Amino acid sequence: MSNEEVYIVGHGMTNFGEFYEKNASSLATQSLNEAITSAQISKQNIQHSYFGSLVTNSNAQSSVGAESLRECQIPTPFTRVEAGTASGAAAFQQAVLAVRSGLYDCVAVIGVENLSDFVNNSTIETILGSTIDYTWEFEMGGTLTSLYAILTKAHMQKYGTTMEQLASVPVKNHKNGALNSKAQFQKEISLERFLKAKRIADPIGRFDPATHCDGSSSVILASSDFISSNNFDNIVKVAGIGQGVDSLALHHREQLYTLKSTRNASQIAYKMAGITAKEISIAEVHDSFPIGEILAIEDLGLFPKGEGGAITEEGKTAINADVSVNTSGGLKARGDPFGATGIAQIIEIVEQLQGQAGKRQVENIEYGLTQNVSGTGVSTYVSILTREEVKQ
Amino acid sequence: MEPPKIWREKRNRYIGIGIECSDCSSKNFPYTKRCPKCGSKNVQEYKLSEQGKIIQFSQVNQTAQEMMLNVPYTLAIIELNDGITVTGQVVDIDYPQVRVNMKVRMTLRILAKDGNEGLIKYGFKFVPLD
Amino acid sequence: MNKVGIVSYGTYIPRYRIKTEETAKVWEEDSKEQISQLQVDAKSVPGPDEDVITMAVESARNALKRWKGDSQDIGAIYVGSESHPYAVKPTSTLVAAALDAEESLTAADLEFACKAGTAGMQMCFGLAKSDMIKYGLAIGADSSQARPRDPLEYTAGAGSAAFLIGKEGIVAELEGTYSITTDMPDFWRREGAAYPSHGNRFTGAPAYFKHIISASKGLMEQLGSKPSDYRYVTFHQPNTKFPLAAARMLGFSKEQIEISLVCREIGNSYSAASMIGLAQILNYSQPGDRIFITSYGSGAGSDAFSFVVTDLIEDMKNYSFDVDYYINRKKFIDYGTYTRYKGVLR
Numbered sequence: 022m023s024n025e026e027v028y029i030v031g032h033g034m035t036n037f038g039e040f041y042e043k044n045a046s047s048l049a050t051q052s053l054n055e056a057i058t059s060a061q062i063s064k065q066n067i068q069h070s071y072f073g074s075l076v077t078n079s080n081a082q083s084s085v086g087a088e089s090l091r092e093c094q095i096p097t098p099f100t101r102v103e104a105g106t107a108s109g110a111a112a113f114q115q116a117v118l119a120v121r122s123g124l125y126d127c128v129a130v131i132g133v134e135n136l137s138d139f140v141n142n143s144t145i146e147t148i149l150g151s152t153i154d155y156t157w158e159f160e161m162g163g164t165l166t167s168l169y170a171i172l173t174k175a176h177m178q179k180y181g182t183t184m185e186q187l188a189s190v191p192v193k194n195h196k197n198g199a200l201n202s203k204a205q206f207q208k209e210i211s212l213e214r215f216l217k218a219k220r221i222a223d224p225i226g227r228f229d230p231a232t233h234c235d236g237s238s239s240v241i242l243a244s245s246d247f248i249s250s251n252n253f254d255n256i257v258k259v260a261g262i263g264q265g266v267d268s269l270a271l272h273h274r275e276q277l278y279t280l281k282s283t284r285n286a287s288q289i290a291y292k293m294a295g296i297t298a299k300e301i302s303i304a305e306v307h308d309s310f311p312i313g314e315i316l317a318i319e320d321l322g323l324f325p326k327g328e329g330g331a332i333t334e335e336g337k338t339a340i341n342a343d344v345s346v347n348t349s350g351g352l353k354a355r356g357d358p359f360g361a362t363g364i365a366q367i368i369e370i371v372e373q374l375q376g377q378a379g380k381r382q383v384e385n386i387e388y389g390l391t392q393n394v395s396g397t398g399v400s401t402y403v404s405i406l407t408r409e410e411v412k413q
Numbered sequence: 414m415e416p417p418k419i420w421r422e423k424r425n426r427y428i429g430i431g432i433e434c435s436d437c438s439s440k441n442f443p444y445t446k447r448c449p450k451c452g453s454k455n456v457q458e459y460k461l462s463e464q465g466k467i468i469q470f471s472q473v474n475q476t477a478q479e480m481m482l483n484v485p486y487t488l489a490i491i492e493l494n495d496g497i498t499v500t501g502q503v504v505d506i507d508y509p510q511v512r513v514n515m516k517v518r519m520t521l522r523i524l525a526k527d528g529n530e531g532l533i534k535y536g537f538k539f540v541p542l543d
Numbered sequence: 544m545n546k547v548g549i550v551s552y553g554t555y556i557p558r559y560r561i562k563t564e565e566t567a568k569v570w571e572e573d574s575k576e577q578i579s580q581l582q583v584d585a586k587s588v589p590g591p592d593e594d595v596i597t598m599a600v601e602s603a604r605n606a607l608k609r610w611k612g613d614s615q616d617i618g619a620i621y622v623g624s625e626s627h628p629y630a631v632k633p634t635s636t637l638v639a640a641a642l643d644a645e646e647s648l649t650a651a652d653l654e655f656a657c658k659a660g661t662a663g664m665q666m667c668f669g670l671a672k673s674d675m676i677k678y679g680l681a682i683g684a685d686s687s688q689a690r691p692r693d694p695l696e697y698t699a700g701a702g703s704a705a706f707l708i709g710k711e712g713i714v715a716e717l718e719g720t721y722s723i724t725t726d727m728p729d730f731w732r733r734e735g736a737a738y739p740s741h742g743n744r745f746t747g748a749p750a751y752f753k754h755i756i757s758a759s760k761g762l763m764e765q766l767g768s769k770p771s772d773y774r775y776v777t778f779h780q781p782n783t784k785f786p787l788a789a790a791r792m793l794g795f796s797k798e799q800i801e802i803s804l805v806c807r808e809i810g811n812s813y814s815a816a817s818m819i820g821l822a823q824i825l826n827y828s829q830p831g832d833r834i835f836i837t838s839y840g841s842g843a844g845s846d847a848f849s850f851v852v853t854d855l856i857e858d859m860k861n862y863s864f865d866v867d868y869y870i871n872r873k874k875f876i877d878y879g880t881y882t883r884y885k886g887v888l889r
Contacts, residue, residue, distance in 0.1 A: 141478070143475070143476065143478040146475055146476050146477055154500075157443065160525070161499070161500050161501050162476070162480065162483065162486060162488050162500075162501065162502040162524070164473055164475065166473075167471045167473045168500075170471035171469045171470065171471050174469050174471065178513070221474050221475065222471045222474065222488075223471050223508075270500065271490060271500065272490045272499055
């Protein structure tokens with residue numbers, strides 16, 4: 022009964038971008054309906070909906086679930102999960118736990134965020150201030166961007182990571198994003214452009230951070246019971262999940278050149294999946310800032326500590342290279358509607374495992390991984406997916 | 414910027430009051446009723462060391478409206494002489510002059526102003542120790 | 544043995560300065576003429592995150608650090624200013640919190656143009672001498688409002704000075720104090736008005752000079768002293784010319800007043816002005832010196848004080864953060880930056 026296997030049987034995603042005419046619940050409805058259609062199940066099969074969202078909307082509506090489910094006509098119980106900028110992955114992992122426990126056979130996970138309503142950057146900074154130590158970092162003058170800048174400088178100081186190496190992250194991700202029809206930005210951008218841009222929080226430049234935008238992404242999870250009594254093929258299995266934590270404030274961390282929460286989350290996930298980092302050939306990681314991806318590929322154990330910059334610069338994380346990282350375009354090119362990001366990462370790995378990734382397709386993959394980070398790494402969620410041949 | 418929160422934090426922010434544990438001797442910031450290291454209730458107020466050095470820093474150009482009066486400013490992680498680390502602004506120095514390991518000392522400054530009618534929030538920042 | 548006096552003192556002057564010639568350039572006035580009129584080369588400007596509260600705290604902390612006593616023994620705190628950050632909510636209470644002097648003390652904010660700080664000193668002398676408190680802290684601090692294109696714009700500066708007063712550990716013993724107070728519309732600002740108004744030449748002879756001369760003469764008569772008895776003297780310094788003229792009129796020499804005249808470099812720090820002058824005199828005085836100070840506040844009034852410096856003045860001297868340190872720590876800004884820091888852009 023318990024410790025059921027969990028499968029992803031359907032997925033759906035809106036485009037990510039600026040959609041002033043859409044509110045959060047209509048975005049959620051759109052991606053959820055697409056996921057239900059792709060799963061070829063009926064709405065009545067869904068027993069619980071998990072919504073991953075940080076602020077959702079500008080209208081202070083705390084229950085995006087209630088709003089959306091009325092629009093979708095799916096009167097299921099719902100839970101909203103908030104975990105800062107990792108709300109999507111957190112919702113996903115809660116949903117996985119629910120199916121693994123045997124309580125549910127089929128649940129929906131919807132990540133959603135509408136940020137274009139917040140026309141003043143100051144408001145977004147305050148929202149992001151809630152994901153770091155609000156009283157002792159944000160109110161003291163720290164912002165998410167400037168704290169990531171400090172992480173960047175610490176890495177540069179310890180390992181000699183260069184500005185060019187850092188910029189090679191968004192260059193690669195824009196190249197990949199150009200192949201992704203759902204991405205906010207589908208255009209390549211030159212290294213020069215990143216390096217020449219004005220610094221917004223030295224050394225982070227104006228074009229380095231992922232853009233805050235609107236979007237929703239959904240997946241349908243099912244138990245092995247549900248799988249065997251329905252006709253599914255080409256499904257993806259959740260091989261392992263893990264959450265790691267660290268101090269909320271950067272100034273309480275042991276080291277500034279690594280994210281312990283990523284290391285711990287990945288170790289738990291690898292153990293559960295029964296694999297090591299060597300088996301991972303594709304990963305969607307949290308590149309809200311370039312250093313985010315460099316730290317991720319090191320702390321996930323994909324590459325040696327300190328070499329993340331050189332590795333990226335040398336093209337070893339391009340599509341079909343040593344490990345294909347952020348084939349979707351990452352947060353940078355795809356855009357970052359906070360809660361929707363974690364699920365969008367899952368969806369990219371699902372499509373890759375199913376061979377549906379078109380021009381972004383990576384060959385010969387068995388295990389794929391997603392990494393979603395909250396704030397500056399107070400918590401990280403790592404999820405590992407694999408292909409499953411279903412025994413009928 | 415609600416009044417009770419500002420009042421509750423005044424000793425932490427104006428004086429730099431943290432916590433010292435009588436049982437395990439550890440010092441922490443800010444003040445809490447139990448020791449964050451060993452959980453003991455035998456704690457008393459502890460005044461932070463006023464001097465320290467910059468561990469790492471960057472510059473802020475964009476933040477919440479009530480803090481925009483300070484922008485652009487240097488933002489740093491500071492290690493105080495007693496080993497406690499805090500995040501704070503470094504003022505009275507031009508950004509190109511700021512260095513890792515630079516010695517600084519605490520001073521009281523305005524952190525935020527709630528528009529023209531709301532409260533003013535004060536707290537410690539750092540100036541170069543020269 | 545009912546001696547009372549200054550037990551410690553501290554000052555603070557913000558880092559930024561705007562030159563008289565920079566302001567003159569904006570209004571297309573002759574800067575050489577302005578400088579020769581006022582004898583003020585630049586004025587101090589608080590940074591965007593500074594105000595009377597932050598400056599008052601900094602000067603008070605300097606006074607307490609030099610003193611090495613217990614802030615819990617402070618029984619009264621008075622802050623005098625014409626630019627308190629709040630119209631209603633005291634500066635002195637936040638100062639008390641920041642100095643860890645809460646909660647057993649009395650406090651109030653004062654306003655009397657440039658002599659609010661010295662009025663606070665008199666209140667502390669009275670409370671300490673009568674044993675109603677052990678120590679009192681009197682602070683004068685200002686971040687004065689400067690009307691654009693007004694002669695006073697060149698000199699309306701900023702700063703703070705704090706004096707700790709009591710009976711134990713006296714570094715400068717009070718010999719006597721005497722005040723003149725008259726009602727005088729020489730300089731005023733209505734509630735809600737952004738800038739003060741003033742009577743130009745009317746602020747000279749019948750205002751500044753009349754009150755300073757009367758109060759100073761009155762005190763010397765009371766004490767039976769004369770100008771040559773004093774090593775140093777200082778008067779309120781809205782510019783360099785006025786206090787030099789007052790000294791001459793009273794029979795003091797240029798040498799007696801010179802070292803205290805910081806206004807050439809920082810302008811008029813209003814409630815802090817005469818007190819910063821006093822602090823500077825104390826920094827250079829020797830045990831046994833008699834020193835004299837008369838403040839002036841528009842509206843109008845003057846407080847005159849006579850002190851005898853004690854042996855303990857030497858303990859005050861090895862503290863680095865005082866007048867000379869702050870005078871020399873400076874960064875010149877242009878007029879645009881000045882308007883930004885003053886917060887006049889709405």
